[in-house]
Amino acid sequence: MANTANWVITSLECHTESQGQANVVSKIYYTCTLSSEDGYHTAVEGGFVRVQYEEGSPFTPYNSLTQEQILEWLWSSLNKEKVEEEVRQKLQNYITPPVVVNPLPWQQ
Secondary structure, three states: OOOOOEEEEEEEEEEEEEOOEEEEEEEEEEEEEEEOOOOOOEEEEEEEEEOOOOOOOOOOOHHHOOHHHHHHHHHHHOOHHHHHHHHHHHHHHHHOOOOOOOOOHHHO
16 A cells, blocks of 8 residues: 555634634645555545644744645644544555445345
8 A cells, every 4th residue: 555645734714803813724635545556546535624823933924834834733733643534445455345235145
């Protein structure tokens, strides 16, 4: 199984004004995707995390934010390794299902 997780920031929710700053990010929406080596199976986990700007902390204007910076915020707010492991397990379950529905024995 391949397996570098692909993290994507899907959207940012912002307060128009907070702590004297404009367009302050308050939620980061993301997906984490993993595909099998053959590309046949894909597993996705997504969600959001809340972030809060503390007055007096360094502030980056919204138009200057980078994906790398937002990913750092995201990963400091959740357990990156745990999410990736959950997606790996989901992918493995697609490839080799732990539970299957077999035909009834008398109908074979």
